[in-house]
Amino acid sequence: MGDGLLYWLLIVGFTLSNTLLLRLHPELARSQLQGLLIGGIILALSIFPQVTDWRIDYTATTGQLRDKYILASTIFQQQQPVGLYSHRGHAGFVLAAVAVLSLVACRWKWISAGYLATALALIIPALLLTQTRAAILALTAGIFYLLGRKYCKQLIPLALISLLAAGIITGTRPTYNNIPLIRQIASGRIYLGEVSWRGISQRPLLGWGFDGFGTAYPYVRDPNWMPAVVRLGDFSFDYFDKDLQLKTKPLKTAKAHNLILDTILSTGILGMLSYFTLLGYYLARPIKSPARGAEAVAILYLAFTFTWFECAQFSHLAWWSLSLWGVINQDI
Numbered sequence: 001m002g003d004g005l006l007y008w009l010l011i012v013g014f015t016l017s018n019t020l021l022l023r024l025h026p027e028l029a030r031s032q033l034q035g036l037l038i039g040g041i042i043l044a045l046s047i048f049p050q051v052t053d054w055r056i057d058y059t060a061t062t063g064q065l066r067d068k069y070i071l072a073s074t075i076f077q078q079q080q081p082v083g084l085y086s087h088r089g090h091a092g093f094v095l096a097a098v099a100v101l102s103l104v105a106c107r108w109k110w111i112s113a114g115y116l117a118t119a120l121a122l123i124i125p126a127l128l129l130t131q132t133r134a135a136i137l138a139l140t141a142g143i144f145y146l147l148g149r150k151y152c153k154q155l156i157p158l159a160l161i162s163l164l165a166a167g168i169i170t171g172t173r174p175t176y177n178n179i180p181l182i183r184q185i186a187s188g189r190i191y192l193g194e195v196s197w198r199g200i201s202q203r204p205l206l207g208w209g210f211d212g213f214g215t216a217y218p219y220v221r222d223p224n225w226m227p228a229v230v231r232l233g234d235f236s237f238d239y240f241d242k243d244l245q246l247k248t249k250p251l252k253t254a255k256a257h258n259l260i261l262d263t264i265l266s267t268g269i270l271g272m273l274s275y276f277t278l279l280g281y282y283l284a285r286p287i288k289s290p291a292r293g294a295e296a297v298a299i300l301y302l303a304f305t306f307t308w309f310e311c312a313q314f315s316h317l318a319w320w321s322l323s324l325w326g327v328i329n330q331d332i
């Protein structure tokens with residue numbers, strides 16, 4: 001998911017080393033960005049076959065079923081298309097990030113207008129096919145940040161189209177009579193927020209440790225129940241009931257689906273303030289440098305994780321974009 005000290009040490013090492021590399025060899029920034037654009041186009045192309053046949057998942061077990069609606073790789077039919085990732089949300093973020101990067105590359109004259117048009121003609125339909133509302137709205141936020149000052153009026157139709165797309169995706173999802181409509185629209189985020197605040201109130205300063213929501217969930221899922229947990233797994237936990245019988249309950253999710261809540265649950269308010277101070281500092285670097293523009297991916301990341309979470313499958317792209325501040329003036 002993007003948890004643990006090792007993951008964050010790798011992110012730190014990756015970001016700092018790439019910043020240094022680009023300070024010493026700024027010509028490599030163009031190759032890195034173009035490589036990401038090529039990868040994004042390949043990802044977009046991988047989406048379309050899955051729309052026609054949901055059993056395609058590009059793994060060694062592609063086409064094999066575990067259940068009627070579940071692939072052997074544990075990907076659900078309702079979650080397709082996922083592209084080359086394990087979840088359509090992750091694929092959606094990467095497609096949105098590459099779309100923004102293609103605009104940045106065109107602004108810097110690293111790619112032609114024809115290349116930009118071709119890339120967007122593949123990426124945008126693929127993004128819409130993932131039906132990931134957070135990625136669609138985050139892409140809009142990133143484009144507004146990148147182009148808003150100069151093209152504010154022209155971007156209003158884009159905002160309306162994005163809201164319409166998100167509304168259509170919401171409206172076409174199945175509904176359940178026993179669940180309030182607002183909670184269905186939020187896809188369970190309201191419940192996750194309520195549980196998160198109970199967890200934060202118990203350990204506000206230092207949090208519950210990495211994977212905070214999953215760790216806190218057994219103890220805060222019910223304010224009137226404190227279980228004797230003997231095993232906490234990735235998907236379930238074992239506990240003794242009042243009759244000392246060993247039982248198992250599922251973990252609804254390991255994440256609160258909000259970057260701020262997840263960070264506080266994992267590392268407390270002190271950790272959250274430290275993280276966002278560091279992120280803000282690093283975000284200011286490209287804004288003040290000749291490489292201004294790439295930080296739009298970080299803006300997109302913040303918008304996306306408002307209803308999502310850190311994930312090792314995509315979060316490094318935001319930190320890579322922030323490492324581009326090392327590029328010197330004559331290379332833009």
